[in-house]
Amino acid sequence: MKFIIKNLEQLNIFAEKLSNHIEEGDVFSLIGDLGAGKTTLVQLIGKHMGVDTYITSPTFSIVNIYQGDFEINHLDLYRLDDPSELEAIDFETYFYPEGVTFIEWAEKGGDYIPDEIIEIKINQLEDTREIEFIGSTDRAIELEKRLNESFGD
Numbered sequence: 001m002k003f004i005i006k007n008l009e010q011l012n013i014f015a016e017k018l019s020n021h022i023e024e025g026d027v028f029s030l031i032g033d034l035g036a037g038k039t040t041l042v043q044l045i046g047k048h049m050g051v052d053t054y055i056t057s058p059t060f061s062i063v064n065i066y067q068g069d070f071e072i073n074h075l076d077l078y079r080l081d082d083p084s085e086l087e088a089i090d091f092e093t094y095f096y097p098e099g100v101t102f103i104e105w106a107e108k109g110g111d112y113i114p115d116e117i118i119e120i121k122i123n124q125l126e127d128t129r130e131i132e133f134i135g136s137t138d139r140a141i142e143l144e145k146r147l148n149e150s151f152g153d
């Protein structure tokens with residue numbers, strides 16, 4: 001199932017629908033090339049979850065934390081040279097969160113990344129984007145189903 005996203009407005013609708021189904025403990029891996037819209041998606045989800053500060057890319061800080069309906073951890077592991085660097089940032093807090101976590105470039109986290117992760121891939125095509133849930137965890141399948149039911153309404 002691919003969600004076709006033609007512009008920022010449609011991404012915003014996708015973000016709103018997804019935010020309605022997010023639960024405490026959810027950890028998302030956002031996959032896609034530079035400029036695909038990973039950070040933008042987190043910004044929009046955060047807005048719908050009541051974050052009133054502007055969400056920026058945590059590329060240099062590795063992690064930014066926001067308060068919305070519940071705590072939102074936003075990580076970007078792009079600059080990690082070795083997964084073990086995660087030991088220095090108290091990774092358990094983010095990978096097994098009380099709130100919700102979004103991770104960009106999670107593949108840089110190696111074995112530290114939890115198995116129960118919800119993988120969302122953003123494909124940037126010529127003039128549109130496709131979003132798909134690519135993981136096979138129960139939670140990813142459930143979220144995809146819920147979004148499928150409500151998207152396009």
Ligand code: ADP
Pocket residue numbers: 005006007008011032033034035036037038039040041057104129
């Ligand atoms: P990433 O975090 O994947 O590197 P960003 O979200 O930082 O990408 O940047 C993506 C850029 O593309 C932003 O300028 C954003 O406004 C734009 N963008 C993201 N999604 C869409 C979309 N669906 N339609 C049009 N522009 C988009």
Ligand code: MG
Pocket residue numbers: 038039040057076104
């Ligand atoms: Mg980004």
